[in-house]
Amino acid sequence: MKALYSLFLVFALVLIALLGAGAAGWQYAFGVVIPYVAAVVFVVGFCLRVVKWARSPVPFRIPTTCGQQKSLPWIPQAKIENPSSTGGVIVRMLLEILFFRSLFRNTKVEMYDGPKVRYTSSKWLWLGGLAFHYAFLVVFLRHMRLFTEPIPWPIGMLETLDTILQIGAPTLYMSDLVLVAAASYLFLRRVVVPQIRFISQAADYFPLFLILAIALSGISMRYFTKVSIIDVKVLTMGLVTFHPVIPDGIGPIFFVHLFLVSVLLVYFPLSKLMHMGGVFMSPTRNLANTNRAVRHVNPWKFENVHYHTYDEYEDEFREKMIEADLPVDKEGPESAEEGASNV
Amino acid sequence: MSNLPRPDDLAKRVHYEPPSKDWMDLPTDIKPGRYCYASNPASVEYVGLPNARPWNPLEEDWKLPENWQEIILNGMRERLDKYRTFKVFMDICVRCGACADKCHYFIGSGDPRNMPVLRAELLRSVYRGEFTKAGKILGRFAGARKLTLDVLKEWWYYFFQCSECRRCSVFCPYGIDTAEITILGRELLNLVGLNIDWIATPVANCYRTGNHLGIQPHAFKDMLEFFCDDIEEITGIRPEPSFNKKGVDILFVTPSGDVFADPGTYTCMGYLMLFEYLKREYGLEVTWSTYASEGGNFGFFTSHETMKRLNSKMYMEAERLGAKWILGGECGHMWRVINQYMDTLNGPDFQKGHMITPYNPITGTTFHNAASTKMVHIAEFTADLIKHGKLNLDKSRNSNICLTWHDSCNPARGMGLLEEPRYVARAVVDKFYDMPENTIREQTFCCGGGAGLNAGENDELRMMGGLPRANAVRYVHEKHGVNMLGCVCAIDRAVFPPLMEYWCPEVQVCGLHELVANALVFPGESERETDLRGEPLPGKEDE
Numbered sequence: 007m008k009a010l011y012s013l014f015l016v017f018a019l020v021l022i023a024l025l026g027a028g029a030a031g032w033q034y035a036f037g038v039v040i041p042y043v044a045a046v047v048f049v050v051g052f053c054l055r056v057v058k059w060a061r062s063p064v065p066f067r068i069p070t071t072c073g074q075q076k077s078l079p080w081i082p083q084a085k086i087e088n089p090s091s092t093g094g095v096i097v098r099m100l101l102e103i104l105f106f107r108s109l110f111r112n113t114k115v116e117m118y119d120g121p122k123v124r125y126t127s128s129k130w131l132w133l134g135g136l137a138f139h140y141a142f143l144v145v146f147l148r149h150m151r152l153f154t155e156p157i158p159w160p161i162g163m164l165e166t167l168d169t170i171l172q173i174g175a176p177t178l179y180m181s182d183l184v185l186v187a188a189a190s191y192l193f194l195r196r197v198v199v200p201q202i203r204f205i206s207q208a209a210d211y212f213p214l215f216l217i218l219a220i221a222l223s224g225i226s227m228r229y230f231t232k233v234s235i236i237d238v239k240v241l242t243m244g245l246v247t248f249h250p251v252i253p254d255g256i257g258p259i260f261f262v263h264l265f266l267v268s269v270l271l272v273y274f275p276l277s278k279l280m281h282m283g284g285v286f287m288s289p290t291r292n293l294a295n296t297n298r299a300v301r302h303v304n305p306w307k308f309e310n311v312h313y314h315t316y317d318e319y320e321d322e323f324r325e326k327m328i329e330a331d332l333p334v335d336k337e338g339p340e341s342a343e344e345g346a347s348n349v
Numbered sequence: 350m351s352n353l354p355r356p357d358d359l360a361k362r363v364h365y366e367p368p369s370k371d372w373m374d375l376p377t378d379i380k381p382g383r384y385c386y387a388s389n390p391a392s393v394e395y396v397g398l399p400n401a402r403p404w405n406p407l408e409e410d411w412k413l414p415e416n417w418q419e420i421i422l423n424g425m426r427e428r429l430d431k432y433r434t435f436k437v438f439m440d441i442c443v444r445c446g447a448c449a450d451k452c453h454y455f456i457g458s459g460d461p462r463n464m465p466v467l468r469a470e471l472l473r474s475v476y477r478g479e480f481t482k483a484g485k486i487l488g489r490f491a492g493a494r495k496l497t498l499d500v501l502k503e504w505w506y507y508f509f510q511c512s513e514c515r516r517c518s519v520f521c522p523y524g525i526d527t528a529e530i531t532i533l534g535r536e537l538l539n540l541v542g543l544n545i546d547w548i549a550t551p552v553a554n555c556y557r558t559g560n561h562l563g564i565q566p567h568a569f570k571d572m573l574e575f576f577c578d579d580i581e582e583i584t585g586i587r588p589e590p591s592f593n594k595k596g597v598d599i600l601f602v603t604p605s606g607d608v609f610a611d612p613g614t615y616t617c618m619g620y621l622m623l624f625e626y627l628k629r630e631y632g633l634e635v636t637w638s639t640y641a642s643e644g645g646n647f648g649f650f651t652s653h654e655t656m657k658r659l660n661s662k663m664y665m666e667a668e669r670l671g672a673k674w675i676l677g678g679e680c681g682h683m684w685r686v687i688n689q690y691m692d693t694l695n696g697p698d699f700q701k702g703h704m705i706t707p708y709n710p711i712t713g714t715t716f717h718n719a720a721s722t723k724m725v726h727i728a729e730f731t732a733d734l735i736k737h738g739k740l741n742l743d744k745s746r747n748s749n750i751c752l753t754w755h756d757s758c759n760p761a762r763g764m765g766l767l768e769e770p771r772y773v774a775r776a777v778v779d780k781f782y783d784m785p786e787n788t789i790r791e792q793t794f795c796c797g798g799g800a801g802l803n804a805g806e807n808d809e810l811r812m813m814g815g816l817p818r819a820n821a822v823r824y825v826h827e828k829h830g831v832n833m834l835g836c837v838c839a840i841d842r843a844v845f846p847p848l849m850e851y852w853c854p855e856v857q858v859c860g861l862h863e864l865v866a867n868a869l870v871f872p873g874e875s876e877r878e879t880d881l882r883g884e885p886l887p888g889k890e891d892e
């Protein structure tokens with residue numbers, strides 16, 4: 007149901023672009039105004055969100071330790087999974103961000119023979135997630151050719167690598183294929199695996215459909231409906247140089263593509279997609295476990311904290327302590343009296 | 350345990366397939382056996398926590414303050430400003446489900462709200478509905494809902510079905526720590542007086558008497574002396590522990606569970622014997638305190654503030670006695686608090702500067718890793734002694750033991766104490782087999798009774814939550830003949846015996862220093878016939 011809602015929503019967006027930029031001919035709005043607004047919303051929204059997080063302090067040092075601590079010199083420390091230096095933290099974060107280290111650990115649980123439980127390695131989510139994110143990155147970088155003149159050589163290189171299989175004409179981008187396959191996998195996983203379906207929300211389906219629609223509209227432009235790439239570049243270069251122009255004859259499908267990208271940009275800072283920024287901010291991963299070695303200061307103070315001091319404690323239990331031969335700081339009134347009578 | 354179904358029947362009830370309905374539409378059904386009794390008002394009052402009154406979770410009316418919604422929402426706002434974790438973890442979960450089947454309560458119960466992601470969503474949905482624009486406008490579509498009484502009850506039920514073990518956090522690609530969310534969720538519940546008695550009363554006891562059982566100073570001393578009698582009977586050596594003694598270099602703090610219930614008591618005898626050995630052989634003295642007679646910090650399961658109040662005693666006592674550093678006993682969450690919170694909470698206020706970086710004069714080792722807190726874990730301490738050959742050990746006394754090691758959650762995932770106890774265990778026991786990789790070290794499973802859930806009335810929850818741990822133990826029991834489960838946590842030692850009896854009855858439970866003490870040879874000791882439990886030593890059965 008939630009998946010359907012999201013699917014309809016994406017259809018509606020496609021329709022809006024088709025009608026708006028196609029039938030109604032508001033190409034300037036869809037080609038210039040909306041993309042500019044979206045870009046601004048994205049950049050400002052992203053920064054605001056990160057600033058909002060950063061404004062809350064990290065009062066305690068709470069890394070999740072996934073390996074041996076640094077303790078006695080002869081015990082080998084897990085320098086990355088339980089880092090005690092900035093270098094270790096950086097490597098831990100890089101492994102996390104570049105290779106999804108924690109997800110690599112994933113297991114799947116099964117119950118068999120009544121009360122027996124088994125855990126099997128399950129790397130599909132890791133693989134699917136990694137494929138999705140890297141394909142997205144490559145596609146994104148490839149698009150930089152539309153925004154640069156001359157095109158920097160790394161982008162050309164990337165493009166050559168991406169078409170290295172030389173299939174079809176125009177040659178097939180592998181990243182396109184991987185992106186669609188991975189996004190489809192991530193979607194199917196959400197509907198097919200009952201537990202994942204149970205936890206999924208419209209907000210989980212929507213970005214997947216949106217990205218799929220963006221990818222499919224892009225692919226269709228390249229292989230099927232064929233837009234004029236030269237005109238597209240005129241438009242995109244116009245946008246980045248702040249001299250926007252709308253060349254004639256770019257097909258409506260291009261505006262659909264651009265509009266969906268704009269929606270993604272606007273949606274990004276409002277949603278879970280912010281995990282892109284948040285992954286850097288997670289105190290369980292980005293702190294070194296030097297907790298006992300170095301003081302970590304909490305910037306705010308606890309208000310009105312009362313302590314039960316030793317004096318209060320002794321006042322309550324003094325007699326019993328004296329009787330039990332436990333040392334006390336102050337002699338109690340009774341023992342003082344006893345002492346007096348002995349004299 | 351009388352109402353518990355048989356193990357096979359309990360396991361048959363577990364289905365991992367969740368219902369087809371949306372979870373927001375599924376009512377919360379508070380089941381006996383899965384929740385703990387409400388807190389005793391006197392305990393709540395003693396420590397000055399809000400809304401002390403008798404109440405019963407099974408009744409409709411939870412006797413909340415009239416403006417409870419306002420209190421909770423203000424509490425949320427305040428915590429969002431104080432804890433980056435709270436904000437970030439509310440915002441960035443992508444509901445990938447990697448954590449879903451990692452929680453022992455989910456594995457053992459199949460209750461979908463025990464999937465960590467959903468446990469967090471219980472709170473997150475309200476965060477969205479009350480604090481984010483998208484949630485306010487889009488409502489359900491954005492996964493948002495309002496804070497209603499039903500939601501509050503759902504929070505209470507499920508936040509007290511989380512043992513804050515952090516296993517889920519290991520697998521999350523963003524390190525989202527559901528334990529942290531539970532901690533903050535419980536803090537919010539506490540603001541309106543929703544606690545459980547197995548936390549509130551220990552908190553009050555710790556505050557008043559120094560330990561969670563409410564043992565008063567004279568009784569505390571008596572109990573330890575009673576252990577000394579036993580030790581004398583078994584070994585011919587009588588330990589003379591010192592209490593509240595000024596001018597002793599090392600203050601020892603351990604969970605009071607070890608002073609009270611088997612098999613923790615044997616571990617406690619182990620500490621006493623080790624200290625006596627060090628005193629006789631090397632002149633190193635350690636003092637116990639009756640005022641700081643609890644390592645375990647039940648405040649941690651209530652609020653950061655209560656944790657701070659209880660924790661302060663360790664430094665205050667070290668200061669008063671003039672101890673140079675503190676040695677900490679075998680306890681789980683005590684070490685989470687010491688490692689991650691103590692120095693930040695109380696270091697600056699109560700460590701007045703006479704304490705030094707822990708240094709062991711016997712081995713010459715300086716514990717640089719504890720330079721700031723001035724607290725060393727006894728497994729680190731003993732490992733260092735053994736490494737330097739300072740203990741005379743006779744492994745053969747433990748030769749009827751085939752040991753496996755339970756990495757207690759908090760020291761494992763909140764500190765990284767993995768090798769030290771294994772090193773010690775291997776030095777005193779010959780037969781040692783680790784459980785399967787997916788169930789030890791950072792992937793270790795909770796005993797099912799952590800975070801204050803070690804009560805009698807929630808035994809069903811505990812047996813279900815302990816299933817993954819017990820299952821792994823049974824595996825090594827069947828494969829290698831393991832008959833002893835070792836651990837460095839007093840809650841483990843209390844929770845495991847019934848758990849083992851239920852799922853894997855041939856396996857017993859012990860602490861690390863029980864094994865050490867069994868193997869420790871005192872000069873001039875009489876020939877031992879039995880171990881600390883009074884069971885005949887290997888080779889002595891027939892005599």
Ligand code: SF4
Pocket residue numbers: 441442443444445446447448449465466520521522523524525
């Ligand atoms: S693993 Fe992390 S991101 Fe994935 S569902 Fe769990 S908490 Fe959310």
Ligand code: SF4
Pocket residue numbers: 451452453454463464465468510511512513514515516517518527528531795
């Ligand atoms: S912290 Fe432990 S008990 Fe709590 S949700 Fe995570 S795995 Fe479950």
